[in-house]
Amino acid sequence: xxxxxxxxxxxxxxxxxxxxxxxxxxxxxxxxxxxxxxxxxxxxxxxxxxxxxxxxxxxxxxxxxxxxxxxxxxxxxxxxxxxxxxxxxxxxxxxx
Amino acid sequence: xxxxxxxxxxxxxxxxxxxxxxxxxxxxxxxxxxxxxxxxxxxxxxxxxxxxxxxxxxxxxxxxxxxxxxxxxxxxxxxxxxxxxxxxxxxxxxxxxxxxxxxxxxxxxxxxxxxxxxxxxxxxxxxxxxxxxxxxxxxxxxxxxxxxxxxxxxxxxxxxxxxxxxxxxxxxxxxxxxxxxxxxxxxxxxxxxxxxxxxxxxxxxxxxxxxxxxxxxxxxxxxxxxxxxxxxxxxxxxxxxxxxxxxxxxxxxxxxxxxxxxxxxxxxxxxxxxxxxxxxxxxxxxxxxxxxxxxxx
Numbered sequence: 112x113x114x115x116x117x118x119x120x121x122x123x124x125x126x127x128x129x130x131x132x133x134x135x136x137x138x139x140x141x142x143x144x145x146x147x148x149x150x151x152x153x154x155x156x157x158x159x160x161x162x163x164x165x166x167x168x169x170x171x172x173x174x175x176x177x178x179x180x181x182x183x184x185x186x187x188x189x190x191x192x193x194x195x196x197x198x199x200x201x202x203x204x205x206x207x
Numbered sequence: 208x209x210x211x212x213x214x215x216x217x218x219x220x221x222x223x224x225x226x227x228x229x230x231x232x233x234x235x236x237x238x239x240x241x242x243x244x245x246x247x248x249x250x251x252x253x254x255x256x257x258x259x260x261x262x263x264x265x266x267x268x269x270x271x272x273x274x275x276x277x278x279x280x281x282x283x284x285x286x287x288x289x290x291x292x293x294x295x296x297x298x299x300x301x302x303x304x305x306x307x308x309x310x311x312x313x314x315x316x317x318x319x320x321x322x323x324x325x326x327x328x329x330x331x332x333x334x335x336x337x338x339x340x341x342x343x344x345x346x347x348x349x350x351x352x353x354x355x356x357x358x359x360x361x362x363x364x365x366x367x368x369x370x371x372x373x374x375x376x377x378x379x380x381x382x383x384x385x386x387x388x389x390x391x392x393x394x395x396x397x398x399x400x401x402x403x404x405x406x407x408x409x410x411x412x413x414x415x416x417x418x419x420x421x422x423x424x425x426x427x428x429x430x431x432x433x434x435x436x437x438x439x440x441x442x443x444x445x446x447x448x449x450x451x452x453x454x455x456x457x458x459x460x461x462x463x464x465x466x467x468x469x470x471x472x473x474x475x476x477x478x479x480x481x482x483x484x485x486x487x488x489x490x491x492x493x494x495x496x497x498x499x500x501x502x503x504x
Binding site: 132136143149152160167170171173174175176177178179 | 287288291294295297298314317318319320323358361362365366369372373375376379380382383386387388397398401402405
């Protein structure tokens with residue numbers, strides 16, 4: 112009996128935890144999207160020299176490049192959605 | 208870092224005699240008991256012609272109290288790119304996908320890298336010559352010298368703006384982490400930390416140019432062309448907060464300055480180097496010139 116109650120309690124706790132994680136995830140979706148965009152802007156600013164836009168003195172790019180794998184990945188991902196930026200934004204805002 | 212050594216820069220239009228006047232000043236200092244290092248930053252490396260011997264990155268003693276070294280900017284560029292490439296290999300798990308290393312061969316031709324190499328050499332020279340009394344830098348002609356002086360300031364402007372953006376990103380990451388995982392502390396941002404350390408480094412470098420123990424000597428001839436360029440140099444240096452300490456007039460024929468120079472640089476000490484009756488090369492010849500001109504008091 113005790114183990115049954117414990118099992119029910121664990122399941123309820125797990126359900127709450129999942130709901131909590133989902134709700135928290137949804138709460139930060141927009142801000143996480145904005146964060147990705149900021150990371151992308153930062154990447155473009157620092158690594159602009161590789162894509163032909165005005166960039167900081169080359170040594171700043173060289174100094175930061177080894178630490179910017181994440182920004183590189185975001186920039187590459189953005190390439191795939193670059194043709195439809197509004198669609199990308201609408202999907203984040205859940206507008207059909 | 209407090210430097211014991213006094214730093215003297217000799218700058219000016221090409222051909223006015225920066226190398227000769229800096230060499231004469233170095234010999235004068237050495238003969239008056241100052242432990243002196245003369246550094247040739249000019250890619251033309253005229254010091255080897257003046258002292259009649261080859262120099263390299265390692266200082267070479269040419270007389271009692273005077274060592275001379277040549278800065279090889281290509282060496283510093285190569286070393287810097289090699290170091291960055293090694294860090295990239297360590298940091299990127301699949302760097303070949305980006306093909307970044309293929310860019311390194313052409314990066315050495317990137318605008319701005321030559322003056323950055325000079326900055327690295329400058330920093331290393333100061334670090335290795337801490338115990339000297341005086342360090343004299345024979346600088347390249349105006350264009351490259353001005354880029355060298357302004358680089359730490361331009362770099363600082365960029366770094367501070369990038370840091371602001373990075374701080375914004377960091378703050379948002381903290382919010383996301385707090386909501387998602389219920390904790391505020393997030394992993395240290397390596398880019399932000401690197402930006403902060405670069406700001407500190409470049410701040411120190413730009414302080415060296417403005418410090419009390421640094422002096423910028425503008426070399427010119429007694430003519431209007433080099434005078435006009437000296438005025439432009441003064442304006443550009445003032446824009447980045449660097450003052451001229453002395454004006455050095457070289458190849459002076461009859462001791463009389465043209466009115467413009469005397470008037471414009473009235474408030475600055477003006478050092479006169481009379482035109483030599485013979486070519487100046489070799490330590491003895493430099494010493495003889497100084498003797499002939501009473502040590503240029």
